[in-house]
Amino acid sequence: MDQVIDFINVNRDRYVEELKQYLAIPSISALPQHAADVRRAAEWTGDALRAGGMTDVRLIETPGNPVVYGEWLGAPGKPTILFYGHYDVQPVDPLDLWTTPPFEASVRDGEIYARGAADDKGQVFMHIKAVEAYMQKAGALPLNMKFFIEGEEEVGSVHLDEFVRAHKQQLAADVVVISDSPMFDRGVPSICYGLRGLVYFQLDVRGTKTDLHSGSFGGAVANPAFVLAQVLAQMKDRGGRVKIPGFYDDVRPLSEAERAEWRKLPFNETRYRKELGAPRLFGEKGYSTLERVWARPTFEVNGLLSGFTGEGAKTVLPAVAMAKVSMRLVPDQHPDRIAQLFEAYVKKVCPPTVELKVTRMHGGKPWMTEFDNKYVRAAGRAIQQGFGQTPVFNREGGSIPVVSTFQEELGLPSVLFGVGLPDENAHAPNEKLDLGNFHNGIIASAYLYREIADA
Ligand code: BES
Numbered sequence: 001m002d003q004v005i006d007f008i009n010v011n012r013d014r015y016v017e018e019l020k021q022y023l024a025i026p027s028i029s030a031l032p033q034h035a036a037d038v039r040r041a042a043e044w045t046g047d048a049l050r051a052g053g054m055t056d057v058r059l060i061e062t063p064g065n066p067v068v069y070g071e072w073l074g075a076p077g078k079p080t081i082l083f084y085g086h087y088d089v090q091p092v093d094p095l096d097l098w099t100t101p102p103f104e105a106s107v108r109d110g111e112i113y114a115r116g117a118a119d120d121k122g123q124v125f126m127h128i129k130a131v132e133a134y135m136q137k138a139g140a141l142p143l144n145m146k147f148f149i150e151g152e153e154e155v156g157s158v159h160l161d162e163f164v165r166a167h168k169q170q171l172a173a174d175v176v177v178i179s180d181s182p183m184f185d186r187g188v189p190s191i192c193y194g195l196r197g198l199v200y201f202q203l204d205v206r207g208t209k210t211d212l213h214s215g216s217f218g219g220a221v222a223n224p225a226f227v228l229a230q231v232l233a234q235m236k237d238r239g240g241r242v243k244i245p246g247f248y249d250d251v252r253p254l255s256e257a258e259r260a261e262w263r264k265l266p267f268n269e270t271r272y273r274k275e276l277g278a279p280r281l282f283g284e285k286g287y288s289t290l291e292r293v294w295a296r297p298t299f300e301v302n303g304l305l306s307g308f309t310g311e312g313a314k315t316v317l318p319a320v321a322m323a324k325v326s327m328r329l330v331p332d333q334h335p336d337r338i339a340q341l342f343e344a345y346v347k348k349v350c351p352p353t354v355e356l357k358v359t360r361m362h363g364g365k366p367w368m369t370e371f372d373n374k375y376v377r378a379a380g381r382a383i384q385q386g387f388g389q390t391p392v393f394n395r396e397g398g399s400i401p402v403v404s405t406f407q408e409e410l411g412l413p414s415v416l417f418g419v420g421l422p423d424e425n426a427h428a429p430n431e432k433l434d435l436g437n438f439h440n441g442i443i444a445s446a447y448l449y450r451e452i453a454d455a
């Protein structure tokens with residue numbers, strides 16, 4: 001083990017240089033013009049796995065982007081980890097807010113800046129390097145490992161449920177390991193035991209067949225921008241509660257015990273607010289900030305588009321208005337049921353003065369696990385060894401759609417051990433990963449395999 005850790009320490013700078021190459025590939029799954037880059041990232045991932053000593057490495061086609069698979073099964077009788085991550089990234093707009101270009105990784109103050117640095121290439125690479133260190137120094141891993149790295153996570157993993165069902169045998173394992181989430185805070189490593197789910201919609205409202213002079217026609221027809229604003233305004237009350245009938249029916253109430261645990265976490269609300277640059281925090285009445293983000297569902301507007309938004313003034317009635325909206329879900333809400341409730345409600349509250357088109361997009365189920373299992377305890381010890389600190393247990397507000405599928409289809413628990421940070425700027429300009437956490441993460445991953453092997 002000492003040799004493995006020494007190897008990781010000696011190779012620290014090389015890892016960063018290699019990661020820069022990975023981060024240079026603009027594998028944006030949401031944008032069709034990047035399809036070739038997405039494939040290149042898949043191939044790069046496969047090459048890295050091969051170089052790390054994994055066997056049977058290959059790209060497996062799906063109706064969308066390929067899955068990268070690689071395994072090492074040389075430890076019969078020992079447990080098998082199914083490692084899951086993603087090589088695709090989010091779009092980079094608004095580009096002008098990036099200090100350095102998103103696909104030319106740049107290191108400043110001990111952090112590496114690039115799209116995908118934290119979410120998720122940096123964290124995937126961390127495990128590939130931990131494996132490589134074992135293979136170089138010990139010629140073997142202490143357990144069996146299967147890498148399963150997909151290219152459609154950022155667009156909702158739409159082909160993955162089917163893929164998992166069709167490859168049950170190949171993906172069979174004892175535990176899933178995922179590093180695709182932030183830690184609780186700088187210096188406070190964590191293990192995440194819950195994620196929210198998601199349903200996403202696009203709403204298109206049409207008022208007239210073309211834009212109109214607002215003097216000649218204003219007052220005679222409904223304005224779609226205004227109607228859309230009125231429709232959206234009916235989704236939540238002023239106390240932050242979602243008004244869709246039935247929305248809360250299946251929400252699992254937060255236990256007093258869990259609330260008490262969360263109150264003990266080192267969370268500084270004022271600092272949080274200031275870092276976000278918000279004049280005030282806002283959320284559902286009766287819940288703390290952590291409770292709102294981790295254990296309560298929300299309705300959000302992701303984007304709005306209508307009418308004249310250029311410089312100056314133009315007197316016009318827009319013909320159309322569009323909104324992208326989404327709901328984060330918590331156990332035991334089901335995306336399909338919430339989608340039905342939302343669709344029925346939005347159609348009911350939208351007046352007949354406009355045409356409304358409702359399009360459902362991607363989503364995912366919420367997930368939560370009992371964290372008192374031997375693998376989670378093993379992860380706790382590994383994090384202690386890698387970071388010199390005992391991890392806290394947290395839930396997260398984000399979603400990883402396939403996690404609940406691993407549970408339901410393969411019967412596997414997941415251990416979410418992330419090394420990002422709350423200020424990592426995932427999905428935003430200037431995404432970054434702390435290189436100290438990246439390095440400690442490689443060491444902790446190496447310990448994790450050994451701890452799980454003996455668990
Ligand atoms: N890494 C995130 C998931 C995440 C975010 C976990 C924050 C914990 C905290 C992942 O890459 C992601 O962004 N997922 C999407 C899923 C969606 C497209 C279905 C998300 O949460 O928006």
Ligand code: ZN
Nearest residue numbers: 119154426427
């Ligand atoms: Zn993401």
